Amino acid sequence: MYVLSYMELYNGDCLDILDTLQEKSVDILYTDPPYIPPQHSSTLTKYKKTLGEMGILESFYKNFIKQIDRVLKDDGILIIYCNSDSYPMFYIHLYPYVKKMRCFIWDKISCSLGYTFRHQHEMIICGERNSMKYIKCGTGDIFKYHAVKANTKTHPAEKPIDLHEHILKNIVNNDSVVLDTFMGTGSIGVACKKLECNYIGIELEHTYFKIAEERINT
Numbered sequence: 556m557y558v559l560s561y562m563e564l565y566n567g568d569c570l571d572i573l574d575t576l577q578e579k580s581v582d583i584l585y586t587d588p589p590y591i592p593p594q595h596s597s598t599l600t601k602y603k604k605t606l607g608e609m610g611i612l613e614s615f616y617k618n619f620i621k622q623i624d625r626v627l628k629d630d631g632i633l634i635i636y637c638n639s640d641s642y643p644m645f646y647i648h649l650y651p652y653v654k655k656m657r658c659f660i661w662d663k664i665s666c667s668l669g670y671t672f673r674h675q676h677e678m679i680i681c682g683e684r685n686s687m688k689y690i691k692c693g694t695g696d697i698f699k700y701h702a703v704k705a706n707t708k709t710h711p712a713e714k715p716i717d718l719h720e721h722i723l724k725n726i727v728n729n730d731s732v733v734l735d736t737f738m739g740t741g742s743i744g745v746a747c748k749k750l751e752c753n754y755i756g757i758e759l760e761h762t763y764f765k766i767a768e769e770r771i772n773t
């Protein structure tokens with residue numbers, strides 16, 4: 556019997572929704588969390604910048620990764636978008652839960668004009684669980700895809716669907732369950748729909764949730 560893939564969408568805090576998901580029910584965590592650091596600039600004149608500022612965020616992600624450990628299968632994989640500030644934190648907290656970590660690069664091909672060394676890439680941390688099987692895809696770990704144009708974006712951090720498809724097509728099949736805990740306007744969900752795999756998307760902000768629902772369900 557052929558079973559159609561499902562799309563489960565939740566509007567809420569991912570830590571609360573994760574609590575309700577079944578143990579070892581997810582194959583792939585593929586998600587794009589808010590980047591850090593917390594805004595220090597407003598207090599920069601009064602207080603010295605310290606690493607302690609990362610504490611609030613760190614404690615959130617520590618809990619988050621513990622929950623992911625509970626729901627993700629032992630042969631699963633985690634793929635999390637980062638920047639140079641958030642990458643070290645994810646590396647440290649993921650370390651006990653995976654056998655191997657890699658850093659992928661999303662190269663946006665071009666950058667806007669301005670000061671020198673303009674930002675043109677994002678980092679993506681990839682962690683393989685202990686029993687994960689070898690991926691036979693033979694592609695490199697630098698992905699060249701244009702960013703979504705500013706005038707067509709519905710979310711400031713919207714990611715291109717073709718980038719998600721490129722990464723996911725090598726690791727999903729029709730039975731795979733992909734979990735996206737920071738769904739935004741649903742670009743990952745749209746890619747999963749195209750790839751005909753199961754998708755669970757969670758988004759805190761109602762406005763973004765509604766846009767994601769519309770994009771994924773139409």
Ligand SMILES: C[S@@+](CC[C@H](N)C(=O)[O-])C[C@H]1O[C@@H](n2cnc3c(N)ncnc32)[C@H](O)[C@@H]1O
Binds near residue numbers: 569587737739743758
């Ligand atoms: C970087 S954006 C994701 C953008 C998305 N990849 C897209 O293409 O539209 C991160 C999203 O996580 C959401 N978010 C932040 N904290 C959250 C939480 N605790 N639970 C669920 N979603 C959260 C934010 O509202 C934001 O929309």
